[in-house]
Amino acid sequence: xxxxxxxxxxxxxxxxxxxxxxxxxxxxxxxxxxxxxxxxxxxxxxxxxxxxxxxxxxxxxxxxxxxxxxxxxxxxxxxxxxxxxxxxxxxxxxxxxxxxxxxxxxxxxxxxxxxxxxxxxxxxxxxxxxxxxxxxxxxxxxxxxxxxxxxxxxxxxxxxxxxxxxxxxxxxxxxxxxxxxxxxxxxxxxxxxxxxxxxxxxxxxxxxxxxxxxxxxxxxxxxxxxxxxxxxxxxxxxxxxxxxxxxxxxxxxxxxxxxxxxxxxxxxxxx
Amino acid sequence: xxxxxxxxxxxxxxxxxxxxxxxxxxxxxxxxxxxxxxxxxxxxxxxxxxxxxxxxxxxxxxxxxxxxxxxxxxxxxxxxxxxxxxxxxxxxxxxxxxxxxxxxxxxxxxxxxxxxxxxxxxxxxxxxxxxxxxxxxxxxxxxxxxxxxxxxxxxxxxxxxxxxxxxxxxxxxxxxxxxxxxxxxxxxxxxxxxxxxxxxxxxxxxxxxxxxxxxxxxxxxxxxxxxxxxxxxxxxxxxxxxxxxxxxxxxxxxxxxxxxxxxxxxxxxxx
Numbered sequence: 093x094x095x096x097x098x099x100x101x102x103x104x105x106x107x108x109x110x111x112x113x114x115x116x117x118x119x120x121x122x123x124x125x126x127x128x129x130x131x132x133x134x135x136x137x138x139x140x141x142x143x144x145x146x147x148x149x150x151x152x153x154x155x156x157x158x159x160x161x162x163x164x165x166x167x168x169x170x171x172x173x174x175x176x177x178x179x180x181x182x183x184x185x186x187x188x189x190x191x192x193x194x195x196x197x198x199x200x201x202x203x204x205x206x207x208x209x210x211x212x213x214x215x216x217x218x219x220x221x222x223x224x225x226x227x228x229x230x231x232x233x234x235x236x237x238x239x240x241x242x243x244x245x246x247x248x249x250x251x252x253x254x255x256x257x258x259x260x261x262x263x264x265x266x267x268x269x270x271x272x273x274x275x276x277x278x279x280x281x282x283x284x285x286x287x288x289x290x291x292x293x294x295x296x297x298x299x300x301x302x303x304x305x306x307x308x309x310x311x312x313x314x315x316x317x318x319x320x321x322x323x324x325x326x327x328x329x330x331x332x333x334x335x336x337x338x339x340x341x342x343x344x345x346x347x348x349x350x351x352x353x354x355x356x357x358x359x360x361x362x363x
Numbered sequence: 364x365x366x367x368x369x370x371x372x373x374x375x376x377x378x379x380x381x382x383x384x385x386x387x388x389x390x391x392x393x394x395x396x397x398x399x400x401x402x403x404x405x406x407x408x409x410x411x412x413x414x415x416x417x418x419x420x421x422x423x424x425x426x427x428x429x430x431x432x433x434x435x436x437x438x439x440x441x442x443x444x445x446x447x448x449x450x451x452x453x454x455x456x457x458x459x460x461x462x463x464x465x466x467x468x469x470x471x472x473x474x475x476x477x478x479x480x481x482x483x484x485x486x487x488x489x490x491x492x493x494x495x496x497x498x499x500x501x502x503x504x505x506x507x508x509x510x511x512x513x514x515x516x517x518x519x520x521x522x523x524x525x526x527x528x529x530x531x532x533x534x535x536x537x538x539x540x541x542x543x544x545x546x547x548x549x550x551x552x553x554x555x556x557x558x559x560x561x562x563x564x565x566x567x568x569x570x571x572x573x574x575x576x577x578x579x580x581x582x583x584x585x586x587x588x589x590x591x592x593x594x595x596x597x598x599x600x601x602x603x604x605x606x607x608x609x610x611x612x613x614x615x616x617x618x619x620x621x622x623x624x625x626x627x628x629x630x631x632x633x634x
Contacts, residue, residue: 104621177464350375
């Protein structure tokens with residue numbers, strides 16, 4: 093038995109989906125099939141969605157769940173007239189804000205992920221270019237870096253730096269710890285004098301070997317013994333130089349980023 | 364007069380912040396200062412946050428807004444005891460789901476942006492590596508590509524492809540249209556036979572010149588006349604080869620991605 097979950101929006105649907113995902117983690121729903129429906133901004137499209145909801149109900153035999161952030165009441169009502177469990181995410185939250193706290197509502201369609209703040213947006217794009225230019229030890233002029241990630245090859249540095257840039261506008265460079273660096277047990281020259289901006293990633297050797305094997309099957313680089321040695325040498329380096337570090341094995345890129353910002357006290361956060 | 368808005372979570376705070384941002388677009392609040400507070404998972408940390416909220420109230424002279432997704436009632440109540448406008452995002456949505464639709468709740472802390480689905484997560488990481496390898500015409504073996512973005516230099520291809528990968532696990536390559544390609548008015552050899560996977564980006568020449576000027580000040584590459592010509596040649600190419608395309612000038616990377624997925628009918632969406 094599958095249940096269909098719809099995320100419906102008059103904009104990108106990213107807010108509806110992010111929140112819907114989070115809400116789903118709070119319930120035991122068994123198997124679900126998730127459908128994102130962005131740009132529902134006409135009556136005709138709202139009617140299409142209502143039809144799809146009814147069809148999913150008939151096909152699944154289970155009542156669909158519908159999370160939506162549609163502002164226009166004439167469109168929202170078409171969804172609410174289906175038999176599904178329809179949750180108006182904004183409606184449920186905006187009304188209490190108006191009523192209990194006296195905030196004044198203005199109705200605006202689909203602006204949540206628009207380019208509302210051009211300056212912040214440009215910062216994110218600039219940080220993305222920065223991360224690319226300073227990826228994998230490429231450019232080692234770190235004068236503008238907010239932070240420098242270090243770690244052995246395939247420990248998760250690149251996706252973390254890119255997410256850091258795209259999501260938070262943080263300029264994150266990354267530098268790979270090679271066998272030579274690890275053997276010498278000192279900081280590579282490029283990283284000296286940067287200690288307060290360094291952050292180390294580490295990973296379980298088994299997981300690392302698995303990732304490397306997928307990338308270069310049968311290589312020495314992917315051997316478990318080598319992964320074990322690289323990881324333990326890297327951890328030793330972090331300890332010797334008091335570099336804060338994090339194990340990425342069971343941690344998503346979102347969690348890694350948030351934890352790193354938190355530890356290095358970057359961006360507006362409370363510590 | 365500034366008002367402080369807190370996004371408080373026992374996890375990364377990404378859900379609280381995403382939804383909070385969206386809700387803020389629905390109100391006229393004047394100037395706000397936003398503070399993200401992740402990993403509030405102890406009484407001591409909840410007490411720290413409550414203190415910070417009271418301090419912001421005293422400093423601003425305005426009642427702070429607090430959006431939270433704290434699951435543990437003993438922690439949440441500390442926030443609710445401040446005088447601020449406190450909105451329990453999950454509480455307000457989860458209770459109706461339980462009551463009206465009879466869904467059964469399980470309490471789980473901080474799993475929304477964890478690595479809940481390893482397979483999907485690995486897809487996203489693999490797609491990120493794919494985007495990097497196939498960035499800017501680097502590797503032109505497109506046999507595994509979900510889509511190939513084309514456009515003149517600095518029209519937004521790279522951030523779009525990376526966001527596509529990190530957020531949606533879509534394998535997006537990108538290929539720059541050079542002056543030579545544009546002069547010949549045919550598809551570059553690498554793109555032939557790929558027409559159904561191509562997507563074009565375009566941009567206002569003024570904005571393009573501005574972006575290029577920031578990158579290479581005073582260069583011929585950044586001259587407005589040259590930008591005008593490249594953009595109009597690229598648009599002509601899109602029309603001649605019936606390549607779907609989008610103007611990125613006033614469009615955020617989130618919007619571009621969602622629109623592209625929508626137009627190319629990629630990923631689970633309703634069309």
